Amino acid sequence: MSDSNALPPSEPTGKPRRITIHDVARAAGVSLTTVSHALNDRGVVDPATRARVKRIAAELGYRPSVRAQRLQSGRANCIALLSSMPFAVAGGTSRLGFMMEVAAIAAEAAMARGLGVVLVPPLEGAGGLLETLDIDGAIVIEPLAGDPHIARLRERGVSIVSVGREPLTDSPVPYVDLQSADTARLLLEHLHAHRRTQIGLMIGDGARQSYVETERVYREFTQANGLPCTLVKAPEAQGEAAGAEACAQLLAQMPGLDALCAPVDAFAVGAMEHLHKLGKRVPDDVQVVTRYDGIRARTAHPPLTAVNLHLERVAALAVDLLFAHLSGDRSRQTVAGPAPELIVRASSA
Structure with missing residues (x-):
């Protein structure tokens, strides 16, 4: 039998009201803090209790309020993806270049963690967007030595991960090695x-x-x-x-x-x-x-x-690494990307 056998009360209009964290806490018989930690995978919560709280929340149809989460955490739940490479190289006339392939996979991997992705186009002057974007972190694709994007993000205190090592420095931002x-x-x-x-x-x-x-x-x-x-x-x-x-x-x-x-x-x-x-x-x-x-x-x-x-794997690794840093786990500074694989075509056959 479910722990949550009572239906939520209805609004005067007859429509069921929105399930809140208080309803989950009441049905699970735990505190609001325990529910918050269990649903957000934070704090010290007994694994069995965490699993039970998540199950009850799902049965009740609980959906967290994004606005409330942002107000409570101060986080935007959004990351930026950017590159200092000129559009002539990063995109091209088809706009289906290296950056766009990474973006597609990164967006999917980020969404699975409750994060949105903002794509900063590789155009002159686009770096100014970084001053106003409401983001928690950023993935920089193949940065330059002394990359201006990384400098701006560091000034803002934003967590940064790069695809490809930041060159010519002994203290690069955390990165996925492109081999x-x-x-x-x-x-x-x-x-x-x-x-x-x-x-x-x-x-x-x-x-x-x-x-x-x-x-x-x-x-x-x-x-x-x-x-x-x-x-x-x-x-x-x-x-x-x-x-x-x-x-x-x-x-x-x-x-x-x-x-x-x-x-x-x-x-x-x-x-x-x-x-x-x-x-x-x-x-x-x-x-x-x-x-x-x-x-x-x-x-x-x-x-x-x-x-x-294997950019699909590289992009997922970059999101994983950035998410770990956003969550306070800074133990990994470097992640090895997949081994490259030669695709032989007519230009050298």
Whole structure:
């Protein structure tokens, strides 16, 4: 038999009134504090009591008042998702880039924890939104060294987690490791296995951890294998156009270029367009690989060999880590992301 066998009294209109925390406490025979702690998984409550309170609340049809919760806790129950990457790289004309894929999964994972997600677009001046947004925490995607978004959020005292390590600092914000070094090795080893001996590297001009690690691995890889080391850095804000220009620079420095590692998908697409204009065939003359297995990689001509970063898992891990910090558990500062998986397509087949 249920502990809550009495129906809630009705309003004068005949409609059942809203079930309150007082009704749950009365039906369970416990204090209001115990009910609050049990339903919010806080405080020290006997597990059996916690389970019974939750069961009775569900049977009564109790639904917490969001407004009351906010007034009581002072929390917004909302987090922001943002990136300092220019829209030419983070989104592109399709607006289905790296950031949007992370956003979709993060929103689902956050909702399961009672948190809403605000997407701060990667547009110039959007950072000003951070001064007024009512948020408890934020996830920053692939931050820059000295990222202005992180600086603003720190000033506000907002909990921060990043997808990809905050670079060039000994005290980064808590982060999910994107395994950028392993990803770079995977791409370079794939090209070298195809007997490519003049492999150029094209990375962005910003100080992001993925660029830092990729450059380090590239220099080590070329030295270890006795290969020439030629790299260029392209301005992120110019997207595919920057990839085309950087490709021209690489060819000027390495006329025998037979493989290109361009971790930024926008750069890889721009580079292939430039190669096509020069009459060079991909992959026969030059193999091209990129990092992010997104819509650009899949719809490029030819389709780009890329890496499955398992962003669905990465996004869920970031939300988990941020939620832990919001709940007072700061024991974890770093979480390892999934191992990268190479997706071979026609650009290097």
